[in-house]
Amino acid sequence: MKIHFHGAAHTVTGSMHRVEVNGLNLLLDCGLFQGKRKEAFQRNRNFSFDPAAIDACILSHAHIDHSGNLPSLVKAGFKGPIYATPATIELCSFMLKDSAHIQNRDVLYVNKRRKRQGQTLHEPLYEMKDVEACLKKMKSHRYHDSFSPGPGVTCTFTDAGHILGSAAVTLDIEENGATRRLVFTGDVGREDAPIINDPEPVHDVDFVITEGTYGDRLHPAMQDIKTKLKELCGAIVDKKSRLLIPAFAVGRTQQILYALNELHAEGKLCPVPVFVDSPMATTATETYENHAQNYDQEALEYLSKGDYPFSFPKLRFTPDVEASKELSKMKGPLIIISASGMCEGGRILHHLAQGVGNRDNIILFPGFQAQHTLGRQLIEKRNPVRIFGEEFAVRAQIVSIRGLSAHADQKGLLKYIGAMGKKLKQAFVVHCEPHPGRTLAREIVNLGVPKAEVPTRNQSFTI
Template identity: 40%
Template sequence: MATLTFLGAVEGVTGSMHLLKTEHSTLLLDCGLYQGRRDEEAKNHEPLPIDVSQVDAVILSHAHLDHSGRLPILLREGYCGPIYMTRPTVELIEVLLKDAASLQERDAEWENKRRQRSGKPLIEPLYRQEEVDGVMKQCKSTRYHTKRKITQDVEINFADAGHILGSAIVEIFITENGQSKKLVFSGDLGNSQAALLRDPDIVTEADVVLLESTYGDRNHRSMEETLDEFEQVILEASENGGNILIPSFAVGRTQEIIFRLGELYQQGKLTHQKVYLDSPMAIAVTEIYHRYQDVYNEEDFDAIEESAERAHSHNQSLHSLLPILSYTTSTEESIALNKVVSGAIIIAGSGMCNGGRIRHHLKQNLWRKQSHVIFVGFQAMGTPGRKMVDGATRIKMAGEDIAIRAQIHTLGGFSAHASQSQLINWLSHFEKTPKIYLVHGEEGAKQTLCSAIKEKGWEATIPHLNETLSF
């Protein structure tokens, strides 16, 4: 009998980790960082809740750090086996993990300077660049829709989750004592209204389904309404002379926003002089997106191709849609943007404003009434982004207490996560009712989704941290 233990993304959205044991195999599904409040992030410094020596393989649903960010720690604790993922995910995690390691090394360096002055013991960063290099050596890439045997009694298949480039719905086929069982791990399912990527693949059979529930308590506004509001914010900012700041996640959201700005530009509706992508990581990720246009949906790929043809360019990329886009890679280029007081759209990370270059742009612009801040993704509890969305009038930013006079906008329709109705629609394609377990969501979202699923005549369970089920 197989067992599944819930080790993360159970009491909240981040820290995805689940342990699957079969008669002959022990598999780890995801190995993600906790993100958000300080007490949440403190869990990253605790030993992993598994016996690493017993793990035969790791299966990664996608590249976001809340699903991949503790892989270097896994290796440090002794894991030396394969890590299975899609090919785009291999490229993306190298960028994300190296950036995370760089930030952790820098933070540890600054903290140790303070500790030296006060005579306190020094600390180590969560992990270093060389540990990321070790992770990359153990990555095994797998194509979508290609069944692969990974242990004596387990085969896997990656279906397209439509969430970010390379994101996967993981289908796990278990054969024990001549009997077959199937576990489906949704990973993060994409928003079918989003740009560039295809809709999540439909899965029709499973004994057990692990389903994400990030937006289990709400439905997104229609993309048409979202784009209308997006356009209106941009026009208003143009009229009153303000800058627009868009805190954005480097993977997925940034590329979506560039595409949507490109649509407005092609329609003659974008009068800003310049769009700046001020994030070395997002720039690197955008270049990876360019290399995998074969996974784009047909309509959006055609739009990119047509804009390139109109410009007589062979560069079929997001740049062909949005020629006023500039990359700011160096620190000096980023600082120079502080002198720009109007007419700019600045896209920078982090998406929840708890780090990265966006904090310095917020410091320069939040106190200006003519400025606009557009939130285009989920804001976890305890983050600066959540505080602004919830109506804070002042906020600590880069060591200063800043008055919030800028106009704050939340455009949930840009979310890369499926909404409640999309999650239920995805579930509805299973031909026989599986056991459904809700993970990766805040308590209210899970409870609401659980009730909505029951209204459809199915049963869903909200597991507890460290709970084990048998199937």
């Protein structure tokens, strides 16, 4: 058997690995590489293998850095099935469409400049028809519902506890009379995260391809989001102002709604109107509601008492633009949860433009803010900031909550890998920068695993 690492090698995006066994070519994930525009353009358009020669693709979860280049794969001639869990397929159905919109918008922007300079125009990476063709190829398998993607290979999904539907992929491979177990972790979640289950251990593993995003660090304790929300709600009620929460549409928005619902159930939340002002967050919340079988015990207990975790008095979703515009005329107190999570686009920009200059308002950042984003500028207290090309003075209070990451830290990853058992012969650390990768590889060897590698892009291993 051969494993080829085509993406998320020494970097955290573009997850893509290929297993060659018994004449079969299996692709694990087909994620979008997200980086500098020129490099991303090249990498996402040019596969370092023949897409038509892939027999099947197995998708760990819906995040775009794992699923976002599937439409390109189909466009480039891939004919096989794409296996994923039911929740992953439902999330992909709108996340990939959203990604096609972004691809189109980006290419329009680039082409404007190229036209001025008399250069040939680019095509978008993929279009809606490619997404539709890709979605038709998706075949769903629930956790533990084993299936065969080809001769001598049995595949089983287990809950990775990262986002709704996220799976670790176990391949039981029969080759030359021997059976070996290869596990691809996808992204590993954290213990005790709300709504979804903890990562489910996999045993008797021979080889593992593991993520290593936080392989060199320990997360700070998960700050109590409920306590913070309660305190901030109190402040905006007193001042009749706004609490603006830029949040990722999938995962983080639902985490906040879940906390607000709990506060409500406990009678601790002042009756403040809450608006989810993001079409994608609205659809994602519906998907979370459609897949209650994936909830953890606590969330199931809420449901059994007739309490729906994403529904409480005064919670409203505003899918259309008109309803969104109405929000700007409303008087406080009110809470607006909107995307994008790093304030790089989406309706949150309108709310920030309107609200950032008011000293009674609060802007709460519940997620990581990457360098050079508006979100990062705000948490670094830059003043003024530019929104829609205009300068805005920042007077609102800026608050951030730490420790809500959806990824396991070093301790969590080592616990997950440690549970794989004494047979584990070799680990491949992917989905990480070089330092966390090497640190995690060293710690894996300290666990007693004979070999741990941090593959570079397009490196191959025969095992």
